[in-house]
Amino acid sequence: MLLNRRIRGMAVAAAVVLMLAGCAGTPSGQAVVGRWGSTSSGQPNLDIQNDGTFAGSDGCNTLSGKGLIDGDEITFGAISSTLMACENVDTWLSKAATGNVNGSTMTVLDDGGSTIGTLKRSGS
Template structure:
């Protein structure tokens, strides 16, 4: 009987300790982005015609919005990727959503690049190729 009470006391103590743990622990701080995290080819999954960006280590960006060719520059600003001088050819392609040509910046989470346009609106996502 004494062992039963001792076991019950240990279970009660364990439950009490678990109940005292922090239910929302602070997330571990992640390392800041580096250009190595960003450099490479990024594509819109399932896009036809293909939508893609190639971010080069020299700070240039090239790609296609599915209709027009894009080029410009990019730079890392803390955890954001800022696009500058992004220019696109002006071909008219019926039925093609040329959303990528409106890119102002992007954020990176894992292997997903979230593309942001004017007024900080999310306009699409690209995945690492």
């Protein structure tokens, strides 16, 4: 009887550990996940997934990559981009290092921590 209790207790403990391990890859917040910016011609936009993958445009070139989400912040990893030259388009989004969400606005910063632009949350 004592052995059965111990086995049951160990099984419950193992189940809890497995459940917690399964949550480890889940972002701590959903503030960053979703569509940002405008898909209008020449406008920057990003679509960010739960796992940190992102895709979009800097208004000229298509962008993609994978970042790390932590609460209301994303740290962008290496950004893959096409290399088109577009006149009169500011391609600031291709220089993104981090993005911080406050409400429906994502403030995008470069490697030096300077704000380079903002994106508004767009419809799903």
